[in-house]
Amino acid sequence: MATCRFSSCMLSMIVLILSIHENPLHADDMLTANQPLSGDQKLISQDGKFAMGFFQPAAGGSSGKWYIGIWYNKIPVQTVVWVANRDTPIYDLASSNLTISADGNLVLLVKHLKIPVWSTNITNNTATNSTVAVLLDTGNLVIRQDSNTSNAIWQSFDHLTDTWLPGSKLSRNKVTGVTKHLISWKEPSDPAPGIFSLQMDPSGANQYTLLWNNSIEYWTSGNWTGDSFTGVPEMSPASAYPNSAYTFQFIDNDQEVSFMYNVTDDALLTRNVIDVSGQTQAWVWVDAAQAWVLYFSQPKSTCDVYGICGAYSKCSSNAVLSCTCLKGFSESPRNGNPGNQTAGCRRNVPLRCGHGDSAKVKNQDRFYMVSGVHLPDKAQGTDAANVHDCESACLNNCSCTAYHFNGTCLLWYNDMINLRHDIDGLMDNIFIRLAASELPDSRREKHWSIIGIIIVGLTVVSIGVAILYFLHVRRRIGHIYSGDGSMINFRYNDLQFITRNFTERLGAGSFGSVFKGIIPDTATVAVKRLEGLRQGEKEFRAEVSTIGKIHHKNLIRLLGFCCGGSKRLLVYEYMPNGSLDQHLFGKSNLTLSWSTRYQIAIGIAKGLAYLHEECRDCIIHCDIKPQNILLDESFVPKVADFGLSKLIGHDFSRVLTSMRGTLGYLAPEWLSGQAITSKADVFSYGMMLFEIISGKRNMERRASTSSSVEFFPLLVAEEIPKGGEVHRLFNNELAGEASPEELDRVCKVACWCIQNHPDCRPSMREIIQILEGLKPVETPPVPRYLKLLADGQE
Ligand SMILES: *[C@@H]1O[C@H](CO)[C@@H](O)[C@H](O)[C@H]1NC(C)=O
Ligand SMILES: *[C@@H]1O[C@H](CO)[C@@H](O)[C@H](O)[C@H]1NC(C)=O
Ligand SMILES: *[C@@H]1O[C@H](CO)[C@@H](O)[C@H](O)[C@H]1NC(C)=O
Ligand SMILES: *[C@@H]1O[C@H](CO)[C@@H](O)[C@H](O)[C@H]1NC(C)=O
Ligand SMILES: *[C@@H]1O[C@H](CO)[C@@H](O)[C@H](O)[C@H]1NC(C)=O
Ligand SMILES: *[C@@H]1O[C@H](CO)[C@@H](O)[C@H](O)[C@H]1NC(C)=O
Ligand SMILES: *[C@@H]1O[C@H](CO)[C@@H](O)[C@H](O)[C@H]1NC(C)=O
Ligand SMILES: *[C@@H]1O[C@H](CO)[C@@H](O)[C@H](O)[C@H]1NC(C)=O
Ligand SMILES: *[C@@H]1O[C@H](CO)[C@@H](O)[C@H](O)[C@H]1NC(C)=O
Ligand SMILES: *[C@@H]1O[C@H](CO)[C@@H](O)[C@H](O)[C@H]1NC(C)=O
Ligand SMILES: *[C@@H]1O[C@H](CO)[C@@H](O)[C@H](O)[C@H]1NC(C)=O
Numbered sequence: 001m002a003t004c005r006f007s008s009c010m011l012s013m014i015v016l017i018l019s020i021h022e023n024p025l026h027a028d029d030m031l032t033a034n035q036p037l038s039g040d041q042k043l044i045s046q047d048g049k050f051a052m053g054f055f056q057p058a059a060g061g062s063s064g065k066w067y068i069g070i071w072y073n074k075i076p077v078q079t080v081v082w083v084a085n086r087d088t089p090i091y092d093l094a095s096s097n098l099t100i101s102a103d104g105n106l107v108l109l110v111k112h113l114k115i116p117v118w119s120t121n122i123t124n125n126t127a128t129n130s131t132v133a134v135l136l137d138t139g140n141l142v143i144r145q146d147s148n149t150s151n152a153i154w155q156s157f158d159h160l161t162d163t164w165l166p167g168s169k170l171s172r173n174k175v176t177g178v179t180k181h182l183i184s185w186k187e188p189s190d191p192a193p194g195i196f197s198l199q200m201d202p203s204g205a206n207q208y209t210l211l212w213n214n215s216i217e218y219w220t221s222g223n224w225t226g227d228s229f230t231g232v233p234e235m236s237p238a239s240a241y242p243n244s245a246y247t248f249q250f251i252d253n254d255q256e257v258s259f260m261y262n263v264t265d266d267a268l269l270t271r272n273v274i275d276v277s278g279q280t281q282a283w284v285w286v287d288a289a290q291a292w293v294l295y296f297s298q299p300k301s302t303c304d305v306y307g308i309c310g311a312y313s314k315c316s317s318n319a320v321l322s323c324t325c326l327k328g329f330s331e332s333p334r335n336g337n338p339g340n341q342t343a344g345c346r347r348n349v350p351l352r353c354g355h356g357d358s359a360k361v362k363n364q365d366r367f368y369m370v371s372g373v374h375l376p377d378k379a380q381g382t383d384a385a386n387v388h389d390c391e392s393a394c395l396n397n398c399s400c401t402a403y404h405f406n407g408t409c410l411l412w413y414n415d416m417i418n419l420r421h422d423i424d425g426l427m428d429n430i431f432i433r434l435a436a437s438e439l440p441d442s443r444r445e446k447h448w449s450i451i452g453i454i455i456v457g458l459t460v461v462s463i464g465v466a467i468l469y470f471l472h473v474r475r476r477i478g479h480i481y482s483g484d485g486s487m488i489n490f491r492y493n494d495l496q497f498i499t500r501n502f503t504e505r506l507g508a509g510s511f512g513s514v515f516k517g518i519i520p521d522t523a524t525v526a527v528k529r530l531e532g533l534r535q536g537e538k539e540f541r542a543e544v545s546t547i548g549k550i551h552h553k554n555l556i557r558l559l560g561f562c563c564g565g566s567k568r569l570l571v572y573e574y575m576p577n578g579s580l581d582q583h584l585f586g587k588s589n590l591t592l593s594w595s596t597r598y599q600i601a602i603g604i605a606k607g608l609a610y611l612h613e614e615c616r617d618c619i620i621h622c623d624i625k626p627q628n629i630l631l632d633e634s635f636v637p638k639v640a641d642f643g644l645s646k647l648i649g650h651d652f653s654r655v656l657t658s659m660r661g662t663l664g665y666l667a668p669e670w671l672s673g674q675a676i677t678s679k680a681d682v683f684s685y686g687m688m689l690f691e692i693i694s695g696k697r698n699m700e701r702r703a704s705t706s707s708s709v710e711f712f713p714l715l716v717a718e719e720i721p722k723g724g725e726v727h728r729l730f731n732n733e734l735a736g737e738a739s740p741e742e743l744d745r746v747c748k749v750a751c752w753c754i755q756n757h758p759d760c761r762p763s764m765r766e767i768i769q770i771l772e773g774l775k776p777v778e779t780p781p782v783p784r785y786l787k788l789l790a791d792g793q794e
Contacts, residue, residue: 030135502527749762
């Protein structure tokens with residue numbers, strides 16, 4: 001580290017930038033009237049980044065449908081950013097071409113058809129004989145006169161499809177009412193306009209919104225504050241790369257309200273889309289992974305997308321969205337599209353109400369309770385003194401399908417949409433109306449005594465079985481701590497039992513959910529249920545046994561696993577104090593003292609140093625963040641989830657995709673395509689170190705003004721070279737007991753860790769020595785992307 005000076009960092013950065021700009025491609029980027037485009041011909045933008053031509057959606061199989069589109073030309077994954085003939089595909093490629101027509105329009109022609117399949121519909125083009133179409137480096141297709149490059153007669157950026165590229169604008173013209181907006185694809189194989197759109201708020205607020213069927217708003221960005229939208233703090237320019245490379249332009253005047261973003265770094269491939277799932281998503285191309293990585297999406301839970309599960313269906317989304325029909329309902333016909341969950345569910349037996357002599361038959365409907373749900377919107381309140389009145393109120397109206405009573409009576413009419421399984425633990429109940437024949441008759445109590453006896457009998461038997469099983473499990477797995485250290489191969493049934501069928505969820509990590517399990521009389525454990533793993537049993541066992549051999553005071557211990565069929569579970573020691581983020585940012589009032597935090601920082605470094613240097617194979621953790629640091633009963637930190645990147649088969653794109661929303665800890669080389677080394681962990685550690693010492697998230701809204709966001713690492717990095725009054729940046733309550741010397745050391749180390757170039761960052765071993773005061777530390781330069789940002793703000 002001592003040899004790595006600021007100048008050498010700058011130099012490597014310049015070399016990097018130059019290498020991006022060498023060798024520009026000179027391809028044909030222009031379409032003219034006498035050179036139509038057909039077959040596999042394509043236009044390629046000057047810098048080679050984008051291509052335009054005929055394509056078939058990769059997800060489409062052999063649908064035989066062809067579209068004109070624009071896509072990224074230099075990456076191996078088909079990524080279409082614009083489609084011309086969204087809902088008018090062509091079926092015979094050989095007899096079609098794209099050309100400039102005599103009236104100066106860009107048209108898609110098919111042999112024997114008199115009118116174009118698709119046209120730009122320009123009506124005021126006066127220079128028809130010199131019209132050309134040009135694909136620009138921005139991905140914008142422009143129609144203009146050959147000689148006049150500044151005057152676009154038509155451009156694809158004015159007719160966006162589902163993708164919002166840097167430099168393209170969302171807008172609403174206040175005079176004409178014309179909007180430029182995004183509309184999702186219908187499905188991954190069909191670019192036709194879907195049901196979701198993203199546009200500037202139709203009601204006039206300074207925000208953008210997600211709409212269902214152009215009418216129902218299910219997410220809004222929050223108002224523009226001058227540098228970001230209130231609901232999208234990630235967008236703030238003061239956050240980490242790649243956001244720091246973004247610029248934004250929000251315009252609100254008499255003519256229009258519009259919003260545009262751009263990137264200052266040409267090499268960064270990034271795009272925003274409105275996905276078929278109804279989420280707005282921001283993706284960045286990661287060369288190292290050769291994959292797109294999602295780093296922002298809203299609404300966070302796909303269950304919050306309006307109507308995503310259709311009617312009478314309960315939505316839950318853990319790793320994947322799942323829709324389940326309510327009792328008494330079954331899936332509506334999917335019209336040959338089994339993946340279309342928005343079709344929802346329908347009644348097995350129609351309600352009696354409304355079919356016959358109403359007063360008599362309305363009472364032949366009954367209700368049953370669905371618990372643990374987040375109530376759907378669009379309820380109507382009604383006066384009702386108690387739950388019976390509420391039920392009657394619903395029975396009295398044939399369109400009423402459900403009620404809820406908690407002091408006030410809420411009724412739902414017609415199709416019930418957006419019933420969600422509650423993950424926040426608010427646990428509401430809702431009563432669903434069914435035809436009486438669908439439910440056992442609870443009103444007649446004739447058989448009560450017999451039923452009672454059966455229930456008591458069953459209860460006794462099941463308690464007996466449980467006790468026996470309890471003893472059995474204890475015998476089978478009781479030797480966990482018997483000291484031989486070998487890992488246990490659990491049976492799935494055992495894990496179901498000790499976790500009470502996975503009821504107490506401790507958290508949801510990168511690779512799946514974690515549940516608390518109690519091994520009778522022996523230990524409490526944490527059971528991680530891995531999701532979406534496609535690895536074979538043999539490889540899984542091999543990796544697990546490698547991880548199981550890793551023992552270190554600051555690494556969480558793997559006690560056992562379960563592997564059968566498609567099920568993959570890991571059993572870890574249980575950490576009573578939870579994860580570090582709960583203590584740093586949680587509501588818990590247990591503020592960690594300075595010395596505890598300092599010891600935690602050192603402990604984590606020791607755990608990582610062991611992973612990096614002392615294991616047989618060097619293990620790069622890849623996902624260091626406070627959620628992955630657990631604390632034992634005396635607040636000794638234990639690094640969790642290490643080795644999981646290996647478990648998923650070195651598939652970096654999976655590692656990255658699982659990091660949704662934690663891009664703030666991600667080293668720049670993940671995005672630039674340089675090799676990933678243990679220094680990537682050092683970067684993440686550095687970002688986390690700032691949070692450990694400040695006790696708050698790196699990016700946080702200033703308390704005083706809601707409009708500005710401060711980026712703590714930048715404040716520190718800039719303060720250090722000025723002579724270091726760093727302690728002034730800290731909350732006194734937290735840092736008060738810190739010695740100025742410790743504070744100075746830890747701030748400098750953190751800044752070294754987040755240097756742009758991996759070679760400039762210290763190793764974990766060096767970090768330990770510095771934090772323990774055994775090695776001096778020099779003044780670090782302001783890290784590159786922080787510096788870019790600082791310059792931009794002058
Ligand atoms: C383009 O297609 C149209 C309609 O099929 C046809 O009339 C025209 O000759 C084609 N142009 C070329 C150059 O193939
Ligand atoms: C062009 O006009 C035709 C006829 O009015 C219409 O069907 C088509 O959707 C329009 N195309 C575009 C791209 O607006
Ligand atoms: C276009 O047409 C106009 C008149 O119709 C003519 O004066 C002009 O020279 C033509 N330009 C080209 C490039 O053919
Ligand atoms: C290009 O078009 C613009 C707008 O129509 C016009 O103001 C400008 O003079 C034109 N430039 C040339 C070189 O024809
Ligand atoms: C044609 O009309 C559009 C808007 O209707 C306008 O933006 C464009 O500048 C006009 N083009 C010419 C050549 O007048
Ligand atoms: C976006 O940024 C690029 C690179 O900085 C710049 O060349 C381009 O003009 C910008 N685009 C817009 C619309 O501001
Ligand atoms: C956003 O601005 C509009 C008016 O411009 C205002 O009515 C609305 O309350 C604001 N929303 C929030 C969340 O501040
Ligand atoms: C969407 O809205 C249109 C009217 O704006 C309506 O005709 C159509 O039925 C709606 N679609 C659905 C799926 O409700
Ligand atoms: C899904 O089903 C709904 C209702 O049947 C229908 O309106 C919609 O078009 C279907 N979507 C797709 C992508 O097939
Ligand atoms: C049932 O409730 C709906 C919604 O409040 C109302 O429009 C309708 O008139 C009611 N029907 C009867 C028969 O009361
Ligand atoms: C009943 O539910 C409503 C809506 O969810 C809520 O606002 C209200 O506080 C609840 N009342 C009680 C007594 O829990």
